[in-house]
Amino acid sequence: MSQEISFWRKVVYVGAIVMLLFPLFWIGQPATPKSAGGVLARLRSENALSQASLGEIDPAGESIKLATLGLRPLAVALLWNKSFEYKKKEDWDGLSATLNQITKLEPNFITVWEHQSHNLSYNVSVEFDDYRMRYHWVTKGIDFLVDGIHLNRENPRLLHYTGWITGQKIGRADEHVQFRELFRKDEDFHNKLNHEIPIDKAHGWDGRPDNWLTGRLWYQRAERAVDAGIPLKGKSPLVFHADNPMSLVNYSTTIEDEGVLGQTAQRSWYEAGEALGEYGRRPIPTSWGHNVRLGEYDQVKEALTRMEQRLEQLAPGVRAQIRQEKIANLTPEQAAALDVPEEKLTDANFQHHMDAVQKTKVTHQEVAQRAPEQNRKAAEKLADRLGDEEVLSSRIAHYRSIVNYDYWTIRCAAEQTKVAVDAREFLYKAKQAYDAAELDEARKLFESSWHAWRKLYDQHPRLLDDISADELSAGIKQYQRLLQQLDEELPADFPLGEILKMRQDRDESLKQMYRQLGTPLSSDADKPEAAKEEPAEAKSEAAKPPMTEAKPEDAARPKPEAGTSKPDAPTPQDTANKPSDAKPAAEKAKPAAEDPKAAEKPKPAG
DSSP states (O other), rough: OHHHHHHHHHHHHHHHHHHHHHHHHHHHHHOOOOOOOOOOHHHHHHOOHHHHSSOOOOOHHHHHHTTTTHHHHHHHHHHHHHHHHHHHTHHHHHHHHHHHHHHHHTOHHHHHHHHHIIIHHHIIIIOOOHHHHHHHHHHHHHHHHHHHHHHSSHHHHHHHHHHHIIIIIHHHSHHHHHHHHHHHHHHHHEEEETTTTTTTGBBBBTTBBBBHHOOOOOOOHHHHHHHHOOOOOSSOOHHHHHHHHHHHHHHHHHHHTTTHHHHHHHEEEEEEEHHHHHHHHSOOOOOHHHHGGGGGGHHHHHHHHHHHHHHHHHHHHHHHHHHHHHTTTTTTTHHHHTTGGGGGGTTTTTTHHHHHHTTOOOHHHHHHHHHHHHHHHHHHHHHHHHHHHHHHHHHHHHHHTTTTTTHHHHHHHHHSHHHHHHHHHHHHHHHHHHHOOOHHHHHHHHHHHHHHHHHHHOGGGGGTTTTTHHHHHHHHHHHHHHHHHTOOOOTTTTTHHHHHHHHTTTTTTHHHHHHHHOOOOOOOGGHHHHHHOOOHHHHHHTTTTOOOOOOOOOOOOOOOOOOOOOOOOOOHHHHOOGGGOOOOOOOGSSSOOOOOOOOOOOOOOO
């Protein structure tokens, strides 16, 4: 009896398996030229999930995935561990082979391409002493990403990261001077890149491909992919789109550090400003579910001002009346601290001041509710619009601060002026004269540069507390060493004393220079003993936390490459008259038709 039950149970199992083959065939039937296939095949086609939709089909990869028979995750884990072992043992050929095997099994896992390309370009390359071998492994990382782009058609993250490594790794590495020159001469690599991007559009001032401009072409290709509807995943749209114009900014600062000044640098800054303007007009998706345009901040502020004026017309005198009522309800301590200027606040009244300001703030809705009856409905509607516009304004300002949009816009405009060109040309030539031991000539050029920089900062005060001022500190310290060789001290009327004051806490040598100006330092340690004993009130004021403006993020700058020829040095008359008539410092490297005279608003080359 038991044998008969077992027999029929097996019959039922086999029958069920046979019956299940029909729905499985209906679900998993592959697509053919004449048929759309089963359910899964149609879903893959509709959602572009097939390998043919995602990118090129790799026959070797497909064969390997089939041969693993469902053990692909285990094989991938073993290969990752194997790659780490090869890296520890510095077996670079084995590492490259293992990475290729991983990509055969996981061709559409974007993190694999990003992680391993970074590994090759940043981690493996530094293991070599010869900078040429380091450059070779940087380019291998870029080649690795290009292979990933083929298998993941127009993936924005891979395209963007290719541009990042091309620009940042080659342009910011410790060996950036050598890397940039190797990149310019690497015609074989250019020919390979030409199959992906129009490398001819990346030619710099010397007619050869530049790494920053090449990186920009990758960024532009990534933006076109996003604009075509390919979703951007794992990357902030704000930062993603900012790297395109910032490539031109980085190119401009780099060629200036290399001594390419004059009209060439002006044109480059003009193009960078145009790119930033285009970026400001681009709609940027936000985490709040709507788009913002960074360049519309001024228009939004103007609209706010007009609406506030209109609200005052609908409710004349109401805002001031409400504020006076709120002031009357303050405590005596809060009322006394309300009108104290911020620079005079102390620990004793700082919190009272902040509380008073918050309590006396009058909202637009409060004004609208107290408007005359005939204007109240219009005033309330206008107050709602004002609230929405203020939220939009604050969000645009927040996004602009993340990418330092205000500063770079001002910097691009300032660098196009003749004053900026004069300041940089004099400074570069002064350093060249100092290196050539022409101390008197170097001193004249340094001082001409300081006056030009002072004029530039007077025209653009926002630049004082910025990256270019940090770069200028190195030139000031070199000027100090020059004066020491001439047995002189820093003059009391030094035009850039404000920079010394702002940076005295960052650099001990700048603090010493600031002392020479005869200006008292902020540190108590530098004050005489009598001055250290202060009344309690004075100590309280001194203890107040400073209300400083947020500084732009310091960015690492490449050091200027030593010039191949000594530039022409202007005479003192040049300093007083036309400093821009001096030839650019990198004269040998410039095109023959280059005119160093700079117009205030240069136009890009047609």
